[in-house]
Structures are given as C-alpha cells and as structure tokens.
Amino acid sequence: MAFGAGLPWIIPAVALVVGMIYFSIADTIHVSTLDWNGFILSPSKFVGWDNYTKMFRDPFFWTAIWHTGVFFVVTFAVQTLIGFIFAALMHSKVVLAPVYKVIIFIPTVLAPATMAPVFRHIFDAKGDFNAILSAVGLGSLTQPWLAGDVTAMIVVMVATVWQWTGLTFILYYAAMSQIETEVLEAARIDGSSNFRTLLAIVWPLCRPTTVALATLGVIGALKTFDVPYLVTKAGPNHATEFLGTYIYQTMVQQKHFGYAAAISIALLILAIVGGVLMRRREREKERS
Amino acid sequence: MYSGSLWINKDIFDKYGLKAPKTLAEWKNVSAKLAAAGQGGFVQGAGQWAFDMDTFEAIMQNVEPGLYVDASLGKAKYSAPQFVKGMEIWKSLFDQGIMQSGAVGLQQYPDANNAFMSGQYAMVMMGSWYTQYTVKGHHDHGHESRGRLQPDAVHDDSDPVSPMWRGPATSARCSATPTTVSRSAASLAIRPLRQPSRCGSRRQPRVSRAVANTLNDIPSLKGVQPQWDNIKLANPAAQLKTLQDYTDTASSADQPRFATVSADLNTAFRDALIGVATGKVSIKDALTNLQTVADASRK
Numbered sequence: 001m002a003f004g005a006g007l008p009w010i011i012p013a014v015a016l017v018v019g020m021i022y023f024s025i026a027d028t029i030h031v032s033t034l035d036w037n038g039f040i041l042s043p044s045k046f047v048g049w050d051n052y053t054k055m056f057r058d059p060f061f062w063t064a065i066w067h068t069g070v071f072f073v074v075t076f077a078v079q080t081l082i083g084f085i086f087a088a089l090m091h092s093k094v095v096l097a098p099v100y101k102v103i104i105f106i107p108t109v110l111a112p113a114t115m116a117p118v119f120r121h122i123f124d125a126k127g128d129f130n131a132i133l134s135a136v137g138l139g140s141l142t143q144p145w146l147a148g149d150v151t152a153m154i155v156v157m158v159a160t161v162w163q164w165t166g167l168t169f170i171l172y173y174a175a176m177s178q179i180e181t182e183v184l185e186a187a188r189i190d191g192s193s194n195f196r197t198l199l200a201i202v203w204p205l206c207r208p209t210t211v212a213l214a215t216l217g218v219i220g221a222l223k224t225f226d227v228p229y230l231v232t233k234a235g236p237n238h239a240t241e242f243l244g245t246y247i248y249q250t251m252v253q254q255k256h257f258g259y260a261a262a263i264s265i266a267l268l269i270l271a272i273v274g275g276v277l278m279r280r281r282e283r284e285k286e287r288s
Numbered sequence: 289m290y291s292g293s294l295w296i297n298k299d300i301f302d303k304y305g306l307k308a309p310k311t312l313a314e315w316k317n318v319s320a321k322l323a324a325a326g327q328g329g330f331v332q333g334a335g336q337w338a339f340d341m342d343t344f345e346a347i348m349q350n351v352e353p354g355l356y357v358d359a360s361l362g363k364a365k366y367s368a369p370q371f372v373k374g375m376e377i378w379k380s381l382f383d384q385g386i387m388q389s390g391a392v393g394l395q396q397y398p399d400a401n402n403a404f405m406s407g408q409y410a411m412v413m414m415g416s417w418y419t420q421y422t423v424k425g426h427h428d429h430g431h432e433s434r435g436r437l438q439p440d441a442v443h444d445d446s447d448p449v450s451p452m453w454r455g456p457a458t459s460a461r462c463s464a465t466p467t468t469v470s471r472s473a474a475s476l477a478i479r480p481l482r483q484p485s486r487c488g489s490r491r492q493p494r495v496s497r498a499v500a501n502t503l504n505d506i507p508s509l510k511g512v513q514p515q516w517d518n519i520k521l522a523n524p525a526a527q528l529k530t531l532q533d534y535t536d537t538a539s540s541a542d543q544p545r546f547a548t549v550s551a552d553l554n555t556a557f558r559d560a561l562i563g564v565a566t567g568k569v570s571i572k573d574a575l576t577n578l579q580t581v582a583d584a585s586r587k
Contacts (some may be wrong), residue, residue, distance in 0.1 A: 117398055124399070125390035126328070126408070144390020146335070147566070152393065233335050236392040237559070237568045254551045 083168030116230035149239035290538035291415030292346030328409035333396035
C-alpha cells in the first residue's frame, strides 16, 4: 500500500530513466546488429554479431583502447597531484586565495571548442610554446608538437589536465574542509611537519574523494571526444584516436551506424566494468 | 565551388621581388626565398584532410586530368603510375620545404586561414569562396587581411609538375532555361537542395547576379557573371584581370570536388595523404588501401 501511495511521485523519474536512457541503450544494441547507413529511408540488414567480430579485429579499436588507458593513467595522476597540492595551498591562508580559486576553476567552465584553436596556436611550430622554449635557451627542444604522434597525445593530455584540474581542486578543497581541525592540531603537537601531515593524515582522509575522482576519470577517459577531436582531429595518423572520436568517425563520417553502435556498446560495458571495479576495490579497502 | 587554387599575398611577393610560381620547381624556389627572408611561404592545415584532398586532386589534374575522378568511379586504378607520381609530388611538398613545418597538426580553418590572412604566410590553397576577400570592404575590415590577395594565374602549361593551376571544381551550373541543367554528377548530387524548377524563373538571374557580385562563389547559373564594373576590388589593377580569368576557368571546370568520393574513400584519403606526408605510410601501401576501400565501397 505504501509503495502504491508513492508510485505517482516516482513515475516521472522512472519514465525518464526507462524511456530515455534504457530505451536508447536497447536501441543501440539493436542497431549494433545491423548493417545500416543511418538514413531512415535506407534499408538495413541484420548481421548478428558481425559488427562485434569486426570490432575485435579492428586495429584502430585496440589503438583507441590503448590510448584511453594511457590517457587515464597520466591525466588522473597529474590532475590529482596538482589539484591536491592547490587545495592544500588554498587551506594555508594564502593571500588573495579567493582570486586563485577562481583562476584555477575557470578552465573547467570554458568550452573546449573555444580553447581548441588556442591550444593549436600555442603548440604550433611557430606557436607560443616554442617561442618560450627558444627564449629560455631550450631552442633545441622546439618542434611542431601537434604533428608528432607522441607529442600530439601530450598536447591532448595537457589540454585535458588544464581543463579539469579545477574540478579536482574544488573536490579536494571541499574534502579537506571536512577534516576535523583537532586531528591536524594533534599532529602538529606530536611534531609532525606540514608535509608529513599532508601525506600521513590529509591524503588518507581524502581517499573517498580520490576514489570518486578515479571513477569519474575512468568514465571520462572512455568518453573522451571533444579535446582530441577539436585539437587534433584524432590525428595525426590516429595518434590521438579515442573510442569517442572513432565512434564519431564511423558513424557520422563513414555512415556505418551498426559498427559505431557496436563500439558504443563496448564503451558502455567498459565504463560499467571500470566503475564497478573502482567501487569494489574501495569497499575491499574499507573492510581491510 | 572551385578548389585547389593557389592564392598569394601579392604585397608580400612584391616586397621580396618575387613572381607567382608556375611550376613545382618555381614554387619550391619561391618558398626557399621567403623562408630565407624569415617570411612564411605556403601554409596548409593538412590535419583537415578535405583540403588535402583538394590539393591532391589539383596535383592529379596536372599529372593526368580526370584520372582522380575516374578512379573514384572505378574507371581507373589507384595503382596506376600516375597516382604514384601524384603521391610523390604530394610528399615532396612536405619534404622540400613548400608545406610549412607541422602542417598535419593544423586545420585549414581557422588556423591556415588566419595565418595567411594575417600575413604570416604568403601562399595558401583555397577555392573560389576566397574571391570574396578581394572585395574592398571585405578585404579591409571583415578579416583584417594584410596585402592584396589574388588567385595565381591559371596556367595552361602542360608541365606535369605545376600542381596548383588547374584545380578541380564542382560543376553546379544550370542554365537560365531548365532544359539545359547540367548532367554532371556534381549537379545531380546537389539538385534536391536547389529546387531545379527555379532555374528557369525570371528572378533567378538577378538574384544570382547579386550573389555573384559578392564574389563569394562562382555563379551556378550559366550566363550569370559578376558585374565587374559594380564591384569595388581592393586593388583592381592587380586583381581584376586575374579574377576574371579565374572566374572563367572555374566556370568551365566540370570535375567534381567530393561528389564521387564515398564516405569510406574520404576517410581512406585522410589515412593515405597524412600517412604519406608524415612518412608513416608508404606510397604503395597508401594507394593499395585506397583501391581496397574503393572496391569495397562499390560492392
């Protein structure tokens, strides 16, 4: 009876979730079994698992997976390091701290489409980054950063770290605000240095935030599209190809909707598995 | 739309006492002289492969006119020696100092366009849409371009290594009477968007002429030409004759730009042209893959 009374209140949310999200997933699974160009008037052909077998044999799919893994490890590590340090600094009564907070967070709210041409300009062969290197006597390091396979990926990572470190910072800042001051004072009375306190007390107490950021990072890395597409067009030579850019290429540019849907389902499964593994590992840690 | 043309900043060329190149050797020579003077030569956003395809199609039009389109229609093979020659010329642009360093990392829009318009570079590959920047108001204020822009003269020399002067085009012209609508693949492809019945309307020529006078594109209606006397060019003495020749040549072109290239082949061209340019893919492998994709697309 109690369930019946509450039912009308949750129907809108249930309808939204089931109707939009799960229907879309079911429809994508259906499309992944078709050979179809996506045009509503074009005939589609049922091909079963063919798109999936093609996917497992596709070197660009595995390249995208590899890039996603490397991208996650590097960007998560760098964002965590910088965000954590910034948050700690902002808690140490820095002059003009509110201004710094805004400056650090602003990139998070900027559209990648706005920043993409700027990053290409900065890392062009005649760009600002090379000019700075030359000005400080490191002219031998100058190069067309966007034209090399490895360097193009580094630029994509730099753009991502620049954009999302603000979010990491804000979450760590909030987490640090929740730490009891008595704990920190006790550490100081025991003679702990600031660095030691940061590593031995603050960092472990921020662990739930780190886990949440890691989970978001895994999902974000799997969904990466805007920065590599806008800055490097997933190139050169697929050097910055991700699952998101590859899905876009196969679906929008090549009109292989069935194949793109199969890769989308793979992305979904990887995101779910990644999130579940993160959560399970956290629970095991809590138990131990 | 007509593409594959070399546009030059004549002020920069005049400053260094240079003439617009007519052959690959001259192009290389001009690029070297500009580089020695610390001035950027040719710029292309080679990461945006549609423009790479324009340049490559223009190269192929000089190697053997029509072969590029024939291959996309299955009437010729990408393994033909002419394509090997075309790819060698394409690669030489990167290896012999014509294409700017890091070209494959940039986009044609906005990067290469901005670099050319700001005077950082003296040459760029663009199409008929670029004629709008020769008009005075547009030229002086709209894009703050420096220098007088003009398309390089259309060149009829049969020298196979003058890659930029017989560019391809879409032939999208329809007559003032609907009975003579062009039957080229390009015009058929765009017809649903253009409502062909209006080709014969009395208003169309006047409207088309008004559009033509903006020099934003080549008029699609046969018989419609820009009214040159009513157009205020930034520097008529330097631009008018060249623009008139360019418009005539573009109007007479009948090779499609992308219409015969399938979506898969388009992507394969990206991998082929950027792969060859960066040395990651051999010319043989690039052409073999193009043929494989072209064959698969026609099944």
